[in-house]
Amino acid sequence: ExxxxxxxxxxxxxxxNKKSLKCEQHLGHNAMYWYKQSAKKPLELxxxxxLEERVExxxxxxxxxxxxxxxxxxxxxxxxLQPEDSALYLCASSQDGIKGLNYxxxxxxxxxxxxx
Amino acid sequence: xxxxxxHPSTLSVQEGDSAVIKCTYSxxxxxxxxxxKQELGKRPQLIIDIRSNVGEKKDQRIAVTLNKTAKHFSxxxxxTQPEDSAVYFCAAxRPQTLGGSYIPTFGRGTSLIVHP
Numbered sequence: 001e002x003x004x005x006x007x008x009x010x011x012x013x014x015x016x017n018k019k020s021l022k023c024e025q026h027l028g029h030n031a032m033y034w035y036k037q038s039a040k041k042p043l044e045l046x047x048x049x050x051l052e053e054r055v056e057x058x059x060x061x062x063x064x065x066x067x068x069x070x071x072x073x074x075x076x077x078x079x080x081l082q083p084e085d086s087a088l089y090l091c092a093s094s095q096d097g098i099k100g101l102n103y104x105x106x107x108x109x110x111x112x113x114x115x116x
Numbered sequence: 117x118x119x120x121x122x123h124p125s126t127l128s129v130q131e132g133d134s135a136v137i138k139c140t141y142s143x144x145x146x147x148x149x150x151x152x153k154q155e156l157g158k159r160p161q162l163i164i165d166i167r168s169n170v171g172e173k174k175d176q177r178i179a180v181t182l183n184k185t186a187k188h189f190s191x192x193x194x195x196t197q198p199e200d201s202a203v204y205f206c207a208a209x210r211p212q213t214l215g216g217s218y219i220p221t222f223g224r225g226t227s228l229i230v231h232p
Contacts, residue, residue, distance in 0.1 A: 043160075043205065043222040055219075090159065104150040104162035105220075 006108035021076040023091030037088040118143040122223025139206035146208040
């Protein structure tokens, strides 16, 4: 593992289900992110939690709801999803804002979500 | 906002050849340019990055060059090996105040295939 752990690795859910994705980082980073990766599309930023502030992509539907109880844990709550939401959901963390520098991400292995 | 274009979308080379992937960006304030490698079924991994105060950076068989005037940067892989086969993503980010985090804009990715 890389220091960023995601569970579950695979998830199949019906459109009426409610589920949650979990991400945990052990790197002491101060920012965590949710990205959606679909085939033949760029990585799509969904949510950012940095220094306890939340930033979101306004195009993300409300059926996705993030939660960040502390700097090490991040959740993505899912409800009434659509088949087009099927994708790989990646969590990432980074250490940002130190001396005005930005740094690269450490990604988790992702959750492969299938909505049926 | 920032716009990152990445080319080619697919690159096929023979083992031992060199491979070059190019990205252009639109925001002249961007100052950090990471490259990620994503093998099939795995997470993206940071392989090399460059900051705007440097024109070139090398790490063994990989190198990245940056032309700030032209706003483009490139990944160079020499003596390619089959294990270099993966999708490569470029990204560009600038200092910004979104919760103190530096949100990169990703390219669409290049699928590199190295034939033995």
